[in-house]
Amino acid sequence: MxxxxxxxxxxxxxxxxxxxxxxxxxxxxxxxxxxxxxxxxxxxxxxxxxxxxxxxxxxxxxxxxxxxxxxxxxxxxxxxxxxxxxxxxxxxxxxxxxxxxxxDYGDEGVVEYVVSELVRCLHGFETSPDGTKIAPWNGVAEEITGLKCGIIGLGKLGGMIADALSFFGATIDYVARSEKEDAAKKGYKFVPINDLMANNDVVICCLNKNTVLLHEREFESFGNHKILFNVGLSRAWDEKPFIQWLSRNNRVYCDSPGALGNEELQSHPNVRFMNVSAGRTxxxxxxxxxxxxxxxxxxxx
Structure with a gap:
C-alpha cells in the first residue's frame, strides 16, 4: 500500500x-x-x-x-x-x-467519428453555420462503397478504422513500420507513403503523438479534391505545406485541438473541427x- x-x-x-x-x-x-x-x-x-x-x-x-x-x-x-x-x-x-x-480505451468512439463524418460528407448531410445545405463532396450522394482509403499507422485504432471502412466496401491501402500478415489476408495493401497519398481519395492519420509523416512531398502527391482525417493526439504534418494544400479544394477533419495543431485554422472553411475528443465516451x-x-x-x- x-x-x-x-x-x-x-x-x-x-x-x-x-x-x-x-x-x-x-x-x-x-x-x-x-x-x-x-x-x-x-x-x-x-x-x-x-x-x-x-x-x-x-x-x-x-x-x-x-x-x-x-x-x-x-x-x-x-x-x-x-x-x-x-x-x-x-x-x-x-x-x-x-x-x-x-x-485502446477510446478507439470505438473514434471509429464511429470517422465513419459518421465520411457519410455526412459523401451524402451531403452537412450544413454550413448559417444553416445552408452543403452539397455532397462529389456533387451527387455517394456511398463509402468503392471509396479509395489510405490508413497511415495500422495499429489497433488504424486497424479498426480500416476494418470499418472495408465493411462498407472501401478499398484499403496502408502505411506501417512493416507489412502485417493479418492485413494482407483482409486484402489491405501495404504501400510506400507517397503511393498511398497519390492513389487514395481519403487518408486517415492514426499516428502516435508527436509523429510527423506528411511533408511537402506527401502533400504534392496527395493532390486536390481530397479528404484528410487526423485522429491522433498531435498534428501529423508540417504546417506550411499542409496550409498550402488546405487552401485548395481539399478538406481536413480533426476532432480535437491537438489533432489540428493551429488554433487559427479552426474556423478555416476547409476544416471540419469538432473541438472534442471523439474517444471520450x-x-x-x-x-x-x-x-x-x-x-x-x-x-x-
Whole structure:
C-alpha cells in the first residue's frame, strides 16, 4: 500500500474506480483542475509516493528530480512509447519508478467519428453555420462503397478504422513500420507513403503523438479534391505545406485541438473541427477506469 497517492489533475475515472483508489493508499488526494506550471505540479505531488495524471500535464526529468519519494506513476491516458509519453519514462527507469499507461480505451468512439463524418460528407448531410445545405463532396450522394482509403499507422485504432471502412466496401491501402500478415489476408495493401497519398481519395492519420509523416512531398502527391482525417493526439504534418494544400479544394477533419495543431485554422472553411475528443465516451471512461485499477492492482501484488 502507498503512503500517499495524488491525482495531480482530472483523470476521468467513474465513481466506483475513484472509491477503489482508497484501497491502494493510506491517503488519497484528487485535484480537479490542471496545474499551471512546474512549481504547482511539484507542490501537488509533495511527499507522495504514487502519482496519477492524464494527458494534459507533463512530468519531465526536472520535475521528477524534485519529487524524490515517487515510486509509481499511473498514466490515466494512452501510453504507446516512451518518446510519445508525457512522462520522462527513460529518466523514471533510472530511479526505479514504475510507469504504467493505458491503451485502446477510446478507439470505438473514434471509429464511429470517422465513419459518421465520411457519410455526412459523401451524402451531403452537412450544413454550413448559417444553416445552408452543403452539397455532397462529389456533387451527387455517394456511398463509402468503392471509396479509395489510405490508413497511415495500422495499429489497433488504424486497424479498426480500416476494418470499418472495408465493411462498407472501401478499398484499403496502408502505411506501417512493416507489412502485417493479418492485413494482407483482409486484402489491405501495404504501400510506400507517397503511393498511398497519390492513389487514395481519403487518408486517415492514426499516428502516435508527436509523429510527423506528411511533408511537402506527401502533400504534392496527395493532390486536390481530397479528404484528410487526423485522429491522433498531435498534428501529423508540417504546417506550411499542409496550409498550402488546405487552401485548395481539399478538406481536413480533426476532432480535437491537438489533432489540428493551429488554433487559427479552426474556423478555416476547409476544416471540419469538432473541438472534442471523439474517444471520450461513457464506455471509454468505463474501460479507462478498469485499466487504471488493474495497473494499480498489479503493482501492489
Amino acid at each position: 502507498f503512503e500517499k497517492l495524488v491525482a495531480i489533475e482530472p483523470i476521468s475515472l467513474v465513481d466506483w474506480a475513484e472509491k477503489k483508489l482508497n484501497s491502494f493508499a493510506k491517503e488519497v488526494v484528487m485535484f480537479e483542475d490542471i496545474p499551471q506550471d512546474a512549481d504547482e505540479i511539484v507542490n501537488r505531488i509533495g511527499d507522495a509516493d504514487a502519482v496519477l495524471l492524464s494527458y494534459t500535464t507533463t512530468l519531465d526529468k526536472e520535475i521528477l528530480k524534485r519529487c524524490p519519494n515517487i515510486k509509481y506513476i499511473g498514466m490515466c491516458c494512452s501510453l504507446y512509447s516512451p518518446e510519445s509519453a508525457n512522462v520522462d519514462i527513460n529518466y523514471a527507469k533510472t530511479r526505479d519508478i514504475v510507469v504504467t499507461g493505458i491503451r 461513457r464506455q471509454a471512461f468505463d474501460r479507462l477506469s478498469e485499466k487504471v485499477i488493474e495497473n494499480l492492482s498489479e503493482y501492489n501484488g
